Amino acid sequence: MKNNNDITLKDINKSYQKGDNTVVVHDHFNLTINSGEFVALMGPSGLGKSTLLHLMGGLDQPTSGEVAIGTQRIDNLKEAQLTKWRAENIGFVFQSHHLLPVLSAQGNVELPLVLTPLNKKERQEHASYALKLVGMSDRSKHYPKELSGGQEQRVAIARAIVSDPNILLCDEPTGNLDRKTANEILELLAQLNRDFGKTIVMVTHDNKAAEYATRVINLESYMVEQNKCVAGAS
């Protein structure tokens, strides 16, 4: 039986225009990520790792093919529907945290909850809990400029999980951090996967980071495999 939060990319084609040229990023690409997996997407630059992440999160649309989360196809949703869907189902963590400098850590974490029917007190409680989970309770009143890079990324993770999404999409979340801080962040992600059952897809170039994942997909070899299968089938 198909789990409700499996991520399915089926026969994906993705290309974009660069001047007069059409750059093909993905050609008949297929991938399924099971609910509860912690997947590390690896591979050289330019292979379309971030594009896959954006497709899974509804930040981008495939040229053709299907993107589904559980039974919900998202490739054919309109912008307004996608926006609502993202707010309810996906948490994003980017290499740059993109915290709002005018809000404290608490305010930044509360931000996605403004879209929910929760009242002020409930929003504060949820945000405090998320900050506690990432070990930032004592920094809740601090503004981003008063935090270190690792602390900022922890706040960004708290913001990603505060609305309790099933899926976390992380685009090089440790790219700007030193080894020790990166390990702390990765341990945090692994804990969210292990203890809270979050499905995590993480794009990374870092082999050490990939060690925290339950499955590592090297996109280069994965695509070669796929092409062989396609060739074999035809």
Add this chain to the structure above:
Amino acid sequence: MEFFTLVWRNSFRKKMRFWLTCISVMVAFFLFSTLSGVNHALTANVSDSNRYRLITSHKISLTQSLAINTQQKVAALAGVKLVSYASWFGGYFQNEKNQLAVTAVGHENYFELFPEYLIPKQQLAQWKKTRTGIVIGQALADKYGWKIGDQVPLSSSIWMNKSGSFNWSFTVAAIYKSKKKSADNNKVFFQHAYFDQGRAYAKNSVSWLSTEIKAQANVDSVIRSIDQLFAHTNSPTRTTTEQVFIKEQAQQFVDMAMVINLVVIAVFFTLLLIVCNTMIQTIRERNNESAMMKALGFSSISLIQSIYFESLLLLGLGAGIGSLTAGMLINFIGQRFNDFLPGISLTQSHYVTVFVLVNIAAVFCSAFPAFAIKRIVISETLGGKS
């Protein structure tokens, strides 16, 4: 954290830029409000004027006289209720710096035509009996401390009396107040009979006629019949409603409404460009944050709303401070220089206009950032293609 907390904090993110832009808005609305107050002073007399009253003067100009018997001829026309007459005295008190609006009027019925001048019956009766009597405004009485019975010497810059002097002697017989706050309480009226008897030349002539028409009469046809009556005489006339007459007199100095409109258009256009530029710059700086908020689930509409409220705050604060400061200045001028610009004030409708303008400007200033927000592609803004 509320949505409006975010709007508030974002507004003051670059404090220097916010306040500089806010000051430019403030100056623009200060100018607009001040000019509107002055315009109100100039047009208050126009809008206060009875639209059933006509002014008839010589066709060439107001400086040319009409024969005094013109009054009886006009009074005999169909649709005419009452006719009186007046002549400009060109007066001043003690020296020419103290200019006064002094008018010689037909004492028999002039104030029946102008019920807006509130004169106690007894005083009016006394004035009619006193040949040298003057009716003065309350403000003038307060200014010079004049009381009923005081002898007041006034001089004319135009009219010499029979003794070869330009100095005329008067007695304060009545003091008027006005029904409306905006009315001029600095005028002086005296009997045309005394004027005619005393002046050295141009006897039996008047500067203009004031005519009240019957309520059911057609204004245009009465105007036509008056002017046709004198069309082929030595003194052809030009008749207009009192509103038009006063407006034309005011426009001889300056068409204030036009000046205000031009200033407002120029200032408003510049203002829009300044605020628009500020908002565009703001959105450009926050491109990544906007993309992040979109990724978090904020719709383009909610981000555009946020920009609209930021524009509204900036414009509203500037316009509010500017208009209130102008209101205080105008209030000060109204108290201190009432002789110079009676009726200077800001009406409630002006503040409504400011409110509407601020909202229109906020919508306009949010329009360009709105396009930018709509065009944000999250995947391109937050992460490169790899």
